[in-house]
Amino acid sequence: xxxxxxxxxxxxxxxxxxxxxxxxxxxxxxxxxxxxxxxxxxxxxxxxxxxxxxxxxxxxxxxxxxxxxxxxxxxxxxxxxxxxxxxxxxxxxxxxxxxxxxxxxxxxxxxxxxxxxxxxxxxxxxxxxxxxxxxxxxxxxxxxxxxxxxxxxxxxxxxxxxxxxxxxxxxxxxxxxxxxxxxxxxxxxxxxxxxxxxxxxxxxxxxxxxxxxxxxxxxxxxxxxxxxxxxxxxxxxxxxxxxxxxxxxxxxxxxxxxxxxxxxxxxxxxxxxxxxxxxxxxxxxxxxxxxxxxxxxxxxxxxxxxxxxxxxxxxxxxxxxxxxxxxxxxxxxxxxxxxxxxxxxxxxxxxxxxxxxxxxxxxxxxxxxxxxxxxxxxxxxxxxxxxxxxxxxxxxxxxxxxxxxxxxxxxxxxxxxxxxxxxxxxxxxxxxxxxxxxxxxxxxxxxxxxxxxxxxxxxxxxxxxxxxxxxxxxxxxxxxxxxxxxxxxx
Numbered sequence: 001x002x003x004x005x006x007x008x009x010x011x012x013x014x015x016x017x018x019x020x021x022x023x024x025x026x027x028x029x030x031x032x033x034x035x036x037x038x039x040x041x042x043x044x045x046x047x048x049x050x051x052x053x054x055x056x057x058x059x060x061x062x063x064x065x066x067x068x069x070x071x072x073x074x075x076x077x078x079x080x081x082x083x084x085x086x087x088x089x090x091x092x093x094x095x096x097x098x099x100x101x102x103x104x105x106x107x108x109x110x111x112x113x114x115x116x117x118x119x120x121x122x123x124x125x126x127x128x129x130x131x132x133x134x135x136x137x138x139x140x141x142x143x144x145x146x147x148x149x150x151x152x153x154x155x156x157x158x159x160x161x162x163x164x165x166x167x168x169x170x171x172x173x174x175x176x177x178x179x180x181x182x183x184x185x186x187x188x189x190x191x192x193x194x195x196x197x198x199x200x201x202x203x204x205x206x207x208x209x210x211x212x213x214x215x216x217x218x219x220x221x222x223x224x225x226x227x228x229x230x231x232x233x234x235x236x237x238x239x240x241x242x243x244x245x246x247x248x249x250x251x252x253x254x255x256x257x258x259x260x261x262x263x264x265x266x267x268x269x270x271x272x273x274x275x276x277x278x279x280x281x282x283x284x285x286x287x288x289x290x291x292x293x294x295x296x297x298x299x300x301x302x303x304x305x306x307x308x309x310x311x312x313x314x315x316x317x318x319x320x321x322x323x324x325x326x327x328x329x330x331x332x333x334x335x336x337x338x339x340x341x342x343x344x345x346x347x348x349x350x351x352x353x354x355x356x357x358x359x360x361x362x363x364x365x366x367x368x369x370x371x372x373x374x375x376x377x378x379x380x381x382x383x384x385x386x387x388x389x390x391x392x393x394x395x396x397x398x399x400x401x402x403x404x405x406x407x408x409x410x411x412x413x414x415x416x417x418x419x420x421x422x423x424x425x426x427x428x429x430x431x432x433x434x435x436x437x438x439x440x441x442x443x444x445x446x447x448x449x450x451x452x453x454x455x456x457x458x459x460x461x462x463x464x465x466x467x468x469x470x471x472x473x474x475x476x477x478x479x480x481x482x483x484x485x486x487x488x489x490x
Contacts, residue, residue, distance in 0.1 A: 019049040020126035020481040023082070024152075025118075025138065026054070027131040028061050028106035030068065031297070034382050035154040035226050036131070037072055038257035040079060042474060050478060053080035055121055057113075059087070061106050064360055071262035082121045089113045097205050104198075104206045107133045111209065114138050122147050127481040129224065132163070133209060136216035148221040148481070155381040156409050157227035157235035157253060159402045161187045161244045163214045166199070168245055170211065177202060185245075186238025194404035197426050218247040224477065226255035226385060228470050230459035232409055252473040256385035256460050259364035279322060282355045283366065286320055289373035289450075292440055293366055293392075295324040296378040296399060302326075304341065306423075306430055311342050313436025314354065319444055321354045322372075324361055367392050373450075374443050379406040379416075388415070391457030393449040395439055400425040414452035417443045 022043060026036035036054065043050045060066045073081050089109040097105055114137045122128055125147050130138035132153045142149035153160040165184050173180075179200050182190045198206040217223060229236040238244050239251040283291065294314065296302060302310065307325065314321045325338060338356055339347060347356065363383065366372060367390040376395045377383045384406050387394050396407035396418035404424065410416040417439060423429040443449055463470040 019051045020478065021051040021053065021124055022127050022129060022481055023053045023055065023122055023125045024129045025114075025131055025134060026057075027110055027133040028057065028065075028103045030062070030064050031380055031382055032131055032133070032154050033065055033068060034259075035257055036152065037068070037260055038226075039129070039152060039224070039254070041076075041260045042254065042257055043478065044076075044078070050481070051080075052078075053082050053121075053125075055082045055084050055118075057084045057086050057106070057110055061102055067360070068262070072260075075260075075262045084110075084113060084117055084121070086110065086113055100205055104209070107209055108205060110134055111137045115141060119145060127221075132160075132213055134213075135220065136212040139216055139219045143219075150222045150224055150477070151217060151220045152224045152226075154226055155402050156384070156406050157225045157232040157239060157251075158184075158187060158409050159381075159405050160223065160225050160227075160251075161235045161239055162190055162405060163210065164217050164239070164244050164248060165214075167211050167214045184238070186241070186243030187234045190405060190408075193420070194408065196401045197424075198401075218245070218249065220249050222250045222252060222477065222480065223248070224252045224254055226257050226381065227253045228255050228460060228463035229253055230463060230469075231388060231413055231456060252477045254470050254474045254477070256389050256464065256470075258389075258464065259386065261362075261365075279355055279357060279359075279361055280365070280369075283322065283369045283371045286371040288370045290320050291369075291371045292317070292319050292321040292374045292376060292395075292444065293372050294321055294376040295361075295363065295383070296326060296397075297380040297383060302399075303430075307341060308343075309430055309433045310436060311346050312433030313431075313440065315346065315350055316433055316437035317440040317444075319374075319440060320371075321350075322366065323354065323356045325356060325358050364390070374440070376440070379403040379410065381406055384410050385460075387453070388456045388460050391454045393417070393443060393446070393453040395443045397422055397431075398424055410456075413456050414448065415456045417446070417449060 024036050024040055026033045040052050040054060043052055056069055060069070073079060086109050089112050093105050093109045093112065097108065111134060114134055118138065118141045122142065122145050127148045127150060128138070128142045129150045129152050132151055135151045139149045161184050162182065169182050179192060179195050181192050182195065184190060198204040199210060201207060227236060236253045239248065242248050292314065314323065325341065338358060342356065350356070364386045367375060367386050372392055374395055375383070375387050375392045376397060377387065379394070379396050379398045380403060384394070394410055394416035396411060396416045398404040398407045407416065407418045411418045419439060422431050462468050465471060
């Protein structure tokens, strides 16, 4: 499951049988699109002769998605692109849910479009892999067409177990008007404070989607997760033994999926010499393990007062830092200048010691750089798996959705420092610059944290190597797509 040198995806399999045609349907946001891209590459790179199509919902919510898709199909022409036009669905959904998160609105638009538009795109498909956000509407379409339908869960196995169990919890607790601590069978207790904020409101658009998709999981032919058993032993075992809920289909833990380099070779060569992208040029000048990398993902922006406290904390920590600043929920709306957000004086004071940018960066490339010694992260699952593969310790600061669940996963591996009382979206508490500086210093100085992160990195490498648990799970999934069998996961 290393970076692919891709075989052709048409014609006959070496053994004379037709290659399986697997159709992938991601939903909205880089947190969903990126793992689907990595899954596509993993399927192509294992030598199984898969024929891959990716359904792309247009227009995209963010410009980051548009750039990623353009680079993906330009880099890998063997991938088929199947466009799904959502213009009319987006317009009606936006007017129905004014003020809702634009990504949740996109999920809803997709959910309304799938029963109408998906069928023709599955003609001649051997198997269909739907994003978890679309499970309850995609599975019936595939079943009607007699196409085996798998669901790809792009977050942690622990969160998948929580999602599968949550409808049962609601049914036994009066429908969800008051959410408490949730003991997920076979896994562990998810405290009320870690339950995604939206789920505390039964009428929230996301809650409706979440519950419907959770109930639908037993109807899928299988579930894929970007997870590996050494990092989440309880969750993977509970899912694969049906301890979470009765009737779950086979679960394939196939992570951590390997990032895909979508740049051309000339650009990559420049960056290796530190003379291409400016943030990489800066990194190449820094000593080993001297840099704190700070990013809160592509979905959400910190409040302005919290951004300024974070700036003060990074400056007071005394460490070098590479900070990716985000000023708006959707990047197309993010027009603020760094000097307006952080102050010209701050940028001048940290010039040389800190590199601050609003531009998109290749995060996996950053985390693999030897200069990076710590990742201050929101704990989106892509970020967690990239840190795990790179052996970089995490200072966890989850902000919303599943991120506190993910932070607990990496903290249980001892590869993260997490202060659970630090605020997340919807709370008025502001974490002070002094607190941030103190935690950065503690994490950068922790030998225990560094050693634990290295153990997680080694476990991830074993899982994805030939014969590893994740490698075997992916091979078994492809075998099922080829022969159309249904049985137990590995």
